[in-house]
Amino acid sequence: MEFQIAGGSVPGSEHTKPGKPGWTNNQDAFHWRQTDNCLAAVVCDGCGSGAHSEVGAKISARLVVQFIAEAGERYVGQLLSQPEKEVGIDWERVKTLILSQIAVLASSMGESFSKTINDYFLFTLVGALITPWDVFLFSLGDGVFVLNGEIIQLGPFPNNAPSYLAYNLTGSSLTVDQPELLKIQVNRIILIDELESLILGCDGVLDLIALADKNLPHREEVVGSISQFWTDDHYFTNSDAVRRRLALIGKEGAEVVAGNKARVTNGLLADDTTLVVIRRDPDWKKEVRP
Secondary structure (H helix, E strand, O other), X not given: OOEEEEEEEEOOHHHHOOOOOOOOOOOEEEEEEEOOOOEEEEEEEEOOOOOOHHHHHHHHHHHHHHHHHHHHHHHHHHHXXXXXXXXXXXXXXXXXXXXXXXXXXXXXXXXXXXXXXXXXXXXEEEEEEEOOOEEEEEEEOOEEEEEOOEEEEEOOOHHHOOOOOOHHHHOOHHHHHOHHHHOOEEEEEEEHHHXXXXXXXXXXXXXXXXXXXXXXXXXXXXXXXXXXHHHOOHHHHOOOHHHHHHHHHOOOEEEEEHHHEEEEEOOOOOOOEEEEEEEEOOOOOOOOOO
16 A cells, blocks of 8 residues: 655744734644554644644644554454454544543643643544555544545534544533534545545645635745645655645735835735645555455
């Protein structure tokens, strides 16, 4: 199983605050891992009101990928050893393992458990698990998939308040009203030979998609279709190419106004914008499911 994968992330102007003091961190994170039989990838978007949610997003992206990849390896092993049985991914077990590690970290940080969770560990997730035969798209909270060119939007949620995995540890109104939103959702399962391209994105990628016909800041070139990220080889040969393109789209500038004074102008990306793009390697040959 061979796929090409790339990713990038930039802070939005609501965080960099061009022309104003008070720059804040990019609260998004992404991570992927390829094991012997699986490829697991995830994009995490930290809660905007969390004081340090970029920390939890970065740590938790690695935890999510670790446990998803392990679940994928178990799934492959069961299929190979027991082909006559119907097997699947134990998503509830994955969720429990992730939460147990977050709970240990939060409990070790020395402050109120609930405050630590709210300050550091509230994040959404959008991810994929690719095995030799199946592709699982999963999520918890808002974001977007672009599967073979099809845009699959997650959310929006009422009052712009998405569900967060760590609400399972602290409780929230969703615990009683909509507990199913606090589970890892399997949004789509397809056969591996159906996968041509896939983007995992935070909700900022929806804004990026809408900018296709806009000119880049201070240039005559247009932003272009989201499809550029899986059709242009450059994004897979240069490990920083995705981030650079996003940075160009979100680049701030300056313009002269009355009295020869300069005014700082925002780039086109208001929100933190993060994506992971996966495409099938041209030399990939599909395997027969046992």
